[in-house]
Amino acid sequence: MKRKVTLKQIARELDVSISTVSKALRDSKEISEDTREKVKAFAKLYNYRPNNIALSLKNRKTKTIGIIIPEIVHHFFSKVIRGIELVANKHGYNVIVGLSNESFDKEVINMEMLANGSIDGFILSISKETLLQQDYHHFNETISQGMPIVMFDRIVNEIHCDKVIVDDVKGAKKAVAKLVGNGCKQIAIITTKDYVSVGRLRTQGYLEALEEHKIQPKASLILKVDDKLVSEDYLDVLEDEIEQLFKQNKKLDGIFAVNELYAITAMKVARKFGKHIPNDIQVIGFTDGVLSKHATPSLTTVSQHGQEIGEKAAELLIYKLEHEGEEEHFQTMVIETELIERESTK
């Protein structure tokens, strides 16, 4: 077991000073051709690589980006990570991920752990619990310490930082307009409780679309599920609630669901009620997921372009990191959604 070789060891072996070795390796003109060659040869032989930690300490830059997300077993979030990793790597950065698991405490702890020198900046999506408690002190504190943050998807306006979001309202409008255009008269929405920003925005889009098409919204067509139900364990409860929706609206012929699972479950319920998709009832989901593509029938969906979100977020952050000291100016980037038409609509 040969430990990693350091400048000091090379210096000792070659009987020169540490500075000479360092300079030689960095091709400084100060060092004679002769010693430069000698040092380089030796370094190559022993496979010398500068120690990242020492460099980080010296430069006060870690070349590392911290990611905090609520959950990683999730198609959307993993796509975002992929996007971040892609451009981070291209710029010589690494990514270190922390999972909040939708918990406020874990979010805070994770951020504190990373903020003490381990990373140069954050890219994050806020946990549900944090959104619920509306306690954002940890974001403000890290920002005030000079550490830039980029938020994506689940954001809050109060925080002064760069943001990358999807136009949830517009995406939802597109979907609902599609249903209307396809002849649906009774369009329901299956959404989450209001405190999660994206649920609220998509509901807003639903309402706006109805209004634009002069359709009176009906309370019975708006199903707000507790979003613990996304966690796959409460599937039965979710199914029950959707069944109620069907029973209360016999003439239901269109469903817009704010996520993939709700949509898939709605299709399952529809089938149970003997309704044919898309002839009797049409369904549109909202997500980047893998379920939509491979379900039967495959699901028409509003794609969020998770990877692109990640890429943009990383670009914004890295720009901030490499242009420090310039006047602060935060932007909110909106990624266009795309309606991907599949078999669940006409």
Next chain:
Amino acid sequence: MKRKVTLKQIARELDVSISTVSKALRDSKEISEDTREKVKAFAKLYNYRPNNIALSLKNRKTKTIGIIIPEIVHHFFSKVIRGIELVANKHGYNVIVGLSNESFDKEVINMEMLANGSIDGFILSISKETLLQQDYHHFNETISQGMPIVMFDRIVNEIHCDKVIVDDVKGAKKAVAKLVGNGCKQIAIITTKDYVSVGRLRTQGYLEALEEHKIQPKASLILKVDDKLVSEDYLDVLEDEIEQLFKQNKKLDGIFAVNELYAITAMKVARKFGKHIPNDIQVIGFTDGVLSKHATPSLTTVSQHGQEIGEKAAELLIYKLEHEGEEEHFQTMVIETELIERESTK
């Protein structure tokens, strides 16, 4: 913007030495009650937190685990990460992830980037390209530098390190035995080309199960797809190949697929051929995926317990890290698979 406060600043403000501050904060008996209180109060006021990088440099430990996986947009891998993160955090470790994207070069580059001091050890799953080229020098090099590695899922026996795997052979046998037990006479396997270890092992399990039940394997029942086809873009090609399988075996009544996508696609093809699942043909997949659960019909599958794999891998690694110097002894941990029965089998 107030930068993070350091020991030196506290020392200057309080007119004591750096050492005194450090000791006071760590409750050293060397420092008088008085100054201890004073220092602590000041530190608390300015929200002092020791700089991780400096600590890492001093201790030559980063308390960080490097993960290298081929792909993150993948249910199995993200579950593994979740497991790793869980126990890592419990022990005060962070995780930093690198994606090889199934490329040998990216795997090497990522490892080199992290091995220079950024992390204490690796948890990784080998990329397909690496398995194909059988070039494992980067693993051996990092190990010989004293950095422990734990491999999971896709491993090679040549490398001397801890490993966490699923009993692919046994899992496959369970699945095929189930099909046999359910009365299937013509059981096909849809698998990958041989160089990916898991595909090979699962095929082996398939063959062993047949043998145990005195069934002659037939070459036409073994479909080896190029595994670029998992990438969702070659779906049509995959579908074609499976159609050929159906055409060549009119009496096909059981399918064992080595991953979720193959299984789902097989069900799609079956439906196209007018076969009813599970009455005419039964299907079993191999994975932890989300598709299986929500497909119609839902898919009977061999679960790999990805999260548990991650947890065990992290435990192995952390044990190694915290018991350095003890005699080397590598173990290979086998996580039991579980056959989850759903609607695609009788």
Next chain:
DNA sequence: TGTTAACACGAAAACGTTTTCGGTGCGGAT
């Protein structure tokens, strides 16, 4: 011969910690 400039290299500081090893001052014992 004395001055200067170029060249080649080393010492040391700095990044932020922790820890070892010495102090200093003081009270009590001899």
Next chain:
DNA sequence: ATCCGCACCGAAAACGTTTTCGTGTTAACA
């Protein structure tokens, strides 16, 4: 008066770099 021990604190090294500044040697030049 001398010595010892104790309580309290600081200097300095160490982790591995990079970089600034200084210094010695040599050759060129007046």
